Amino acid sequence: MKRICVGILAHVDAGKTTCVESMLYNAGNIRKMGRVDHQDTFLDYDQQERDRGITIYSKEANYKWNDSEIYILDTPGHVDFSSEMERVLSVLDLAIVLINGQDGVQSHTQTIWKCLEHYKVPTLIFINKMDISYQAKEELMEDLITKIHSNCIDYLDSQKDEKLALVNENMLNEYLEEGKISLESIQSSIYKRECFPSFFGSALKNEGIIELMDALCELSLPKVYPDEFGARIFKISSDEKNNRLVHVKITGGTLSAKQKLSEEEKIDQIRIYSGRQFTMVDTAEAGMVCALKGLNGFEAGQGLGFEKDMSKPLLNAYMNYELLLPEGVDALQMMRYLNILSGQDPSLEIYYDEDRKKISLSVMGAVQIEVLQKLIKDRTGVSVGFSNGSIVYKETIKESVNGAGHFEPLRHYAEVHVRLEPLKDKERIEIASEVSQDELSAAWQKQILSSLHKIHHKGVLTGSMLTGVKIILTAGKGHLKHTEGQDFYQASKRAVRQALKKAENILLEPYYRFELIVPGEVLSRALYDLETRKAQVEIKDNLDQTMTIKGIGPVANLRNYQMDVAAYTKGMGRFSCELDGYYPCQDQEAIVAKIGYDDQKDLANPSGSVFCAHGAGYYVPWDEADEMMHIQPKESGSSTYQSTRYKVNEEEIKRVFEAAGGRNKKEKKQMRKPKKDLDMKKTTIQSNKESCLIVDGYNMIFAWEELKQLAKENIGMARERLIDLLVNYQGYRGIRLILVFDAYRIKDNATHTEHRANVDIVYTKTSQTADAYIEKAVHDLKGKYVLSVASSDGLIQNAIFAQGAKRVSSRELELQVNNVNKKAMQVLKEKYLDK
Structure with missing residues (x-):
């Protein structure tokens, strides 16, 4: 039996959940179709989802159809939860993109399409709500061809073969010779993302769904999985008893209950979920989607077995908010719970400012904030608030640069050398090694590379996240007796930070891609406004005496521009936008000065190294550390290294100990009184508005x-x-x-x-x-x-x-x-x- 893992993706309100409901009804898994507005759908069982009428968390269901076993994943459509949707893409065999027949292709639909292109997911299209759409099939197909792909084809059209013949040369030859195109050729072109079969119907009225289900089985290629075990984690959740669940797709071999995945991690149960119901199985085979109970050390995006960890997501939050806690609530205690949340959702970036005792979060938007507020309230009893958002900046480098980090307090030892290279893709970080196992053992290399993956690399301009950089391990050294894994973590962090201190750093800021439609008589005003906001534009003359201006510009300058448009066009202008990506900041010096980040005071991210002499460790600033490294290039400019030892004279030792303030003296240690746990249930926050x-x-x-x-x-x-x-x-x-x-x-x-x-x-x-x-x-x-x-x-x-x-x-x-x-x-x- 063929196993197919399918994801349903769409703009909000396109009808994804209703589509899944209809599929499960036709397959005989449910007796009655629920409705989102009636709050009785099979998959939207979370109370917040039912109250809001939207999907917040991805859900799993499965059914059998035409000798195929279908594992279907319903994903959030709201832009605020797009990172949850993106994690699902890494496990899909096939995607179905739903489009609302009333609205056509929306901006978020195009964002979803970019993600599908990035992850190379074969895709079918279903145009929903045709029972209430005022647009004809021909108009909607033209919209697809214009905004999505030129090879979107109405698959149930009698002349589909003629259009398929234009997809590639092989299909054209086949059509000319045979008069039709074989199923194998169509399957191949779909999986190469050369063509995209499209279907029409109404999920609510169960129209066109059976044809979609048939095509899903017919057009998917049988997949051959390796015998070696592999799996990819796409979600972390909790069941009704608060047991932690790790949701995976098996991509090779088999997995058994009670099997050990590491020395510390052992599977307790394997569950196959369909909605909130599940069936326990003893073994999960390749192609199956299941949830594993009993694992605590894994996160969403990680690979198991031969699978590698998922790279950084494309869709990230670009606004930062400070968490406002009620008086008497300890921020560190709240961080314990927030760390659990971030483990379930890796896109939820949480920062703790030790100096200010404040927590800040990077989130996607207002709806996600509301969901987080209710989630925190339900789990901890604390009502929290959020500050007004600020822009999330990122940092990168202009040219390649070398860095080294040494960590050698007493009875510890590690040294790491890296080279940082700028990437064209400014949305990710790559980690690699060019060190042979003859120079540095595979085990130690693995520890260093793992450390480089785990570190949240921060830039030195504003302390913002580092991106668009390839970090290459060029040399390393450990000690058979004194080196531990955490030592390599410290040395790796210092090596990257030292490299950044040497580099020419570039501040990046988020940009909107926008469309502005205004009456022709106010075109000059619009262009002047956009120029002052540092936007790059192109203009199109419409037939109805309006002008369309498209372009990109900084989020910081365009966040509230719709208000100005409404004012100077007297309500006749329309401004719409979506996040396009990160670009070099045009006011770098001013913004860096305003943020006022001092990298030397960031004790959690040091750029200097720690060396040891006469049984004591001492700190060496980044600009003095190179000469003291135990691994030195054999010759100037060479990428080949040799080990050396740096000797410290007595005067240097004396200076270090004096600077340390006599920390080697024995002091009477006093027991700290344990802090009482805060009764969070009794704490609330009151708004005066x-x-x-x-x-x-x-x-x-x-x-x-x-x-x-x-x-x-x-x-x-x-x-x-x-x-x-x-x-x-x-x-x-x-x-x-x-x-x-x-x-x-x-x-x-x-x-x-x-x-x-x-x-x-x-x-x-x-x-x-x-x-x-x-x-x-x-x-x-x-x-x-x-x-x-x-x-x-x-x-x-x-x-x-x-x-x-x-x-x-x-x-x-x-x-x-x-x-x-x-x-x-x-x-x-x-x-x-x-x-």
């Missing part, structure tokens, strides 16, 4: 099913029903609520506000859209309230996020309103009817 929710009224009416049907009969009735629902919601929540209705097309209409109970109902003026009003309101109210904006208009999200507001989708608010109204009815029933 009132919450305010701003709602785009017509956006809700045409998104909520009840209101949408009502609007077909009478838009006024739908508007009144929405007001009634939100008045009840506001009364229960006790927040300020502003409901905005778009009146910009009504002639000579002035902005006016009505008050219904405690809800402010705003009707915008002529020529002002609801989006423009909301963006201005967010700007005016951001210092007075904790702001949230309810809208499913993706174009507004960049503007509100830049002002510190949270975005709530129309579906998420609908779920919240319905839940609140159910709770209110239950309270009334208990208070009055049950008496």
Whole structure:
């Protein structure tokens, strides 16, 4: 039986979870299809996922179809959880990209496509929601061909062979000779990522899903796995009893329960998960996806057996936030739990500032922050806050440079020499060795390379993460008696830092790739604005008297640009953007000076070395350490090394001991009183700001099913029903609520506000859209309230996020309103009817 590991990927709200639900229903694994808006889907069983109506964590399911065993992985679609999606790509045999037939190809869809190209994952495409799409198949196929790939082909089209013949020369010859193209040729072109079969349907109505399931089995190539054991970890999670689970795909050989993976690590159970249910098995074979219980020392992205560890992810957070802890909560205690979280999600980078006793985190966005807040609250009882975000910078080097590190306190010994080379790809770090095993044993080389992988390399300009560098081990030395693994870790860290101190360092900052559409009469203003924001642009003249400006520019300069666009175009301009990558910073000196990082005070990342003389270790600064290294080049400029010993005279020893302040003297040691564990359950944080929710009224009416049907009969009735629902919601929540209705097309209409109970109902003026009003309101109210904006208009999200507001989708608010109204009815029933 053929085993296929398939991932479902898409932009948020495209229908991934519903698609999996339909597949499991057709395969007979579930009796009834659940719905995301009904909060009863098979895979979205986490309460936060059900409340928000989005997938946050990747999930596994499996079924059998057409003599194939399918392991299907449902991934998050929200951009804030894209790193979770990316980790899944490393274990896929095939991917299915879902596209919302109402919207076509979205910006995040293109980001997903770049990741699939990077990991070389064969891909099928399913255009979903065709039952409610106003676009024809031909329009959507043209969108795919333009924005995704020219060889996207409607696979169920009767003329598909003619289009497949244009994919490559072999298929063209086959078509000319045979009049058709063989299945083997199609399979081969798919797995070479030369063509991308596309399908249409509706997952909610179970239309086109069986054809997709058939194609999935038909078009996938049988995979031959090696006999040697190998596996890749793509996820760390916990079960209901808080047991740690390591999720893997077996890529070779077999794995058995109770098998040892190392001297310390032994598998307790092997589980095959489908949703929250699992089956225990004694053996897992190649091609299977399973969860291993009993392992504590492994992390997501690691390889087991012959598999190598996963390289640095493409998608990383570019904003940094400080964690705000309530008074009395110890930061170090909170770090213990946060370290567990970072073990489950390696993209969650957590830093602890020992001097300030502060914790900072790099996260992807506002929704991820909200999820983290609830997760921390549920697990520790502590309500935390987050500061306003700051840009995450990175550092790299311009030219190759050598570095050396020596670590030799008493009864320890290690020396490491490295060469740093700049990489064209500025998003990763490579580790390699050019040392033969005759010069340095394989075991010690492995320890050094492992250390270089584990170290979070920081630059010397701002202390930001190092990237775009290849670190090459050029020499090393240990001691048979005194060298331990941690010694090589210390020497490796010092070698890299010393090299960076010698190098010409470059500060990198994140850039947006953006699209700006403005009326032609304000083109010069737009170009002037973008030039002052240091953006690089290209211009396209549209047929409707508007101009499209595309380009890239620094995130720091463009974060809140949508607000300015709305102002100078009177609501007629649109600015959308996504992260493009990291580029050299144009204001490097000013930013370095503003951050004020002093690498010599960063004691956790020293650039100097530690040598030993007369039974005591002493510190040597980076610029004096080269002459004292025990391994020296045989001749100037040579890459060949020879061992030497550096002798220290008595005056030097005396100077070192005096500088050390008599640390060799015996001192009476006092026992420290153990700190009492903080009762975190009793600690909460209180915000002194009132919450305010701003709602785009017509956006809700045409998104909520009840209101949408009502609007077909009478838009006024739908508007009144929405007001009634939100008045009840506001009364229960006790927040300020502003409901905005778009009146910009009504002639000579002035902005006016009505008050219904405690809800402010705003009707915008002529020529002002609801989006423009909301963006201005967010700007005016951001210092007075904790702001949230309810809208499913993706174009507004960049503007509100830049002002510190949270975005709530129309579906998420609908779920919240319905839940609140159910709770209110239950309270009334208990208070009055049950008496």
